[in-house]
Amino acid sequence: MSLYDSDDEELVTRLEDFEPPVQLDTSFARFIVIDNVPVAPESKHEKLKSILHKIFVSKGGEIVPNGITLVLDANKNTKGFAFIEYTKKEGANDAVSLLNNYKLDAKHTLQVNLLDDFKKFLNFNEQYSAPKVEEFVSKPNYNEWLSDKRALKGYDQFVVRYGDYTDICWNEMSVGKPIVEKSNTAMTTSYVQWSNTGSYLVTFHPDGVVLYGGKQWIKLNNFDHRGVQLVDFSPEDKYLITFAPVLNDNPKDPKSIIVWDVRNGKKLRGFLAPPKDQFTWPAFRWSAKDRFISRTHEDKGINIYETPSMKLLDNTYLAISNLKDYSWSPTDLTLAYFVPGSSHIPSKITLLELPSKKVLAEKVIFEAIDARFHWQNEGSYLCVKTDKIVKTKKTIPTTAFELFRTHEPNVPVESFEIPYQIKAFAWEPRGKRICIIHGEHKIAMNVTFFEVGKHKIEQTSKLENRKLNTIFWSPRGTFILLANLNDTGELEFYNAADGETLSTQEHLQCTGIDWNPSGRFVTTFVSQWKVNTDTGYNIWSFAGEPIYSVLRDRFYQFNWRPRPKFMLSTKEMNIIKTNYKKYQEKFDEMDGLEIAESNAQEERRLQGLMDEFLSYLQRGEAEYQATAPERERLGAYEDIDKRDEYQSVEIVEDIIDIVTTSYRR
């Protein structure tokens, strides 16, 4: 009896008694392959393994003991890649998503992939199928509006929102009222915003934001971000940040704040939003030239991300312990930050250049607990207002400032004190003046102007006892509009260079002010968001002369279209300035012709309207006359008619002749 003969049945049953065969895990779901591992000799293998272990455990989780395999070549040097086996396949997935493109050091950026992916790629279709060439769609010229003949004459565009309408209008002075270029209804669900260079108009929709631009106002790009509420453009409009409140945002794929590339519409990175009570907008601050975005990392430092990769600069946050606040220069890659001190460590303001992290300037201030940064718009000056610990109740509250002359060599710093508690502060754009509003009572505020001289800061002029609360410098400097916003709406137009008031006007209950980018006009408007009645806008010249005013029901917002930066060099601009008179004559002549033509056109239009109206009138009147007998029958006498006319009959007695006849008997 052989083994196979006897007990066949038993054998069979015993087979069935066995547990089902173990499924062999032929997938390599828990394995990852790492490329660009440094080539190292045998002596360094352990060190390399421990470094890799530390990195990959921190992001992926547990690794199987001895799970790191360094692949060696004939000389026992690492070939440049390695395998890691995780205990769980989620670990492998996490490692791939979080550590791919991880910079180990300057020369080695690790590439991490799932081993399973290789199988997928091996089975790749070898057949070559030529990719479809998409039709070339040329993108419109976003700045085409600047070559429109109206822009060449110096008129600007603006957008107004009222009721359901969004109108884009030209501010044509010769016609005396806004010319609507494009009027849309239901273009946006909440508000519209121009981008920083005026190239795009952002509109909001429930699914995301849409950018409009170009001469025809076509949809350029849409960015899908469900529930988006706020947007922020980078200073040169290359990137866009959108925010939507998201409940239970996933930290692995955050959808609250998203950074986009504007021109190709791609999402660059998502970020988690800070909790509601700490939320401010813009959530990220842009550096100049669209290089970096940043936000604070608690009070330990600043997270600085590079564009377009959206990776942390140097892979870590900029560590500044006890950081209170910081600010970017508007024109240079300079960061200014403030660290408050304590009783034995003085507080300090530091200017740092990025990405080199070189300290440009430092100023120690004693007893400061908070600071506010005010940059002049060309980055030439930085004024930091510091709040000190109040030890005793001083009779005159003073405000201390540190002035950094950032564009001068070695960044000299000066301190100056102003013996008032300030309510508002503003630098003159492109200039050297500062305007400050201070005072005790709302109805008796004072306005003081300072000028930054070569060696010290001097007070140039002062306006007293005014009802003003906000400062609006003209974007070209020199002229300024001081206003009493959200209150009685008093407006004072002032020339800071001459130190004289140009005019005082009033726009009752005005809620907002917007200067035209050329500085020639300024608009004051009353928005339905704050006030219910008399919503609309008024346009004034820079000297306070009223140009026109428009009242609109449910008026929401008014924004001038920003102009992009100057493209001419200073030399070219100087040439134009010297030849100005010649140009002026030519333009005056052209203007004269234009005005005559537009006047003639207007006259024709008005005549046309009048003719049309008169034809209605005359037709109606003809019918009226035709139905006169009917009216007679009804007894209707609406017009003063014949019954009212009367003839007065006067009886005049006059002796015509006296005839004397004698009779003979």
Add this chain to the structure above:
Amino acid sequence: MRPISLCLHEKPITQLLFNREGDLLFVAAKDKLVSLWYTSTGERIGSYTCGGAVYAMGVSQNSQYLITASADAKVKVWDVQTGICLHTENFEVSCRSIEYNQGESQILVVTDQVMGCKALIHVLDFDQATGKLSTNFTFESPNCKITHATWGPLNQYIFSSGEDGAIRIYDVEKKSLHHTFVENTKKVNRIEWTKHRIMFLTCSNDGTAKLYNTKTLENIKTFETGRPVNAAGVSPIKPHIILGGGQSAGSVTTSKVDASQFKVRFYHIVYGDELGSLNGHIGPVYSICFTPDGKTFATGGEEGLVQINHLDDSYFQFDQDLVYTPKQQLETNNEINLIV
């Protein structure tokens, strides 16, 4: 221009009316009085006392009879000269609007939509000899408050404006609703005719006044004011209209206001531009009326003040007159009925 202020009424003015010759001004107000004044001097002649706030009135062509519609649900016929009430007609609810037809054979009365009753337009026969009224018929209710109703040309139609922003046109002979159209988003306060009823103007709370061609119902022009329009006056000789309005009474005290809100504004009827404005009222303006010769106009407002403004010579010279004579060559269209 010299304005004459008439201070008598202590409650809001509801309607102003000049008689056919323009020498008498009737003022109706919510203090139950209708007062009578000489237009040229502003001298008061007398008052008629009604039982409730007087919402509307009409005066006959020979200035003999005055009809009033008041909140006490009564329509009264008065003898203008003596002030005696000749006839009273009772209704179920307060009467909002009243008007003589052309020829004064009938009057229309609009009753309010309150207390479970629906708004109705009643047509009553008027006896010119005695001044007595007798009911004729009532139109079917549009089930919406009617703010104003007026007779159309040749008494063929009655035009009414409603709270829902709709204009309803009723055919008098057929005694039914002829046509409805809605072009305003908010309540229409009044319908004002131009001379000879060739065109009409609707005043609405949405801040617009729209001009329509009576025959074709085509919207010729829209005037935007930015404030609710309560009343309009159309000049019979010049291409001007006056629009008056302002904030509603309820919201006046709850928000910051300025006297300039209650300006009465002049607009050019053809070009649509605002020509000028007059201050004078410290509350919303409810009624504006021109004399038939177009040389004087009166405005009345919430505060009970009436201003009579006699226009200066310079007013008549600055703009062309509207020419109300038919061109001989024009072919007259034989259809007098409304084209829908």
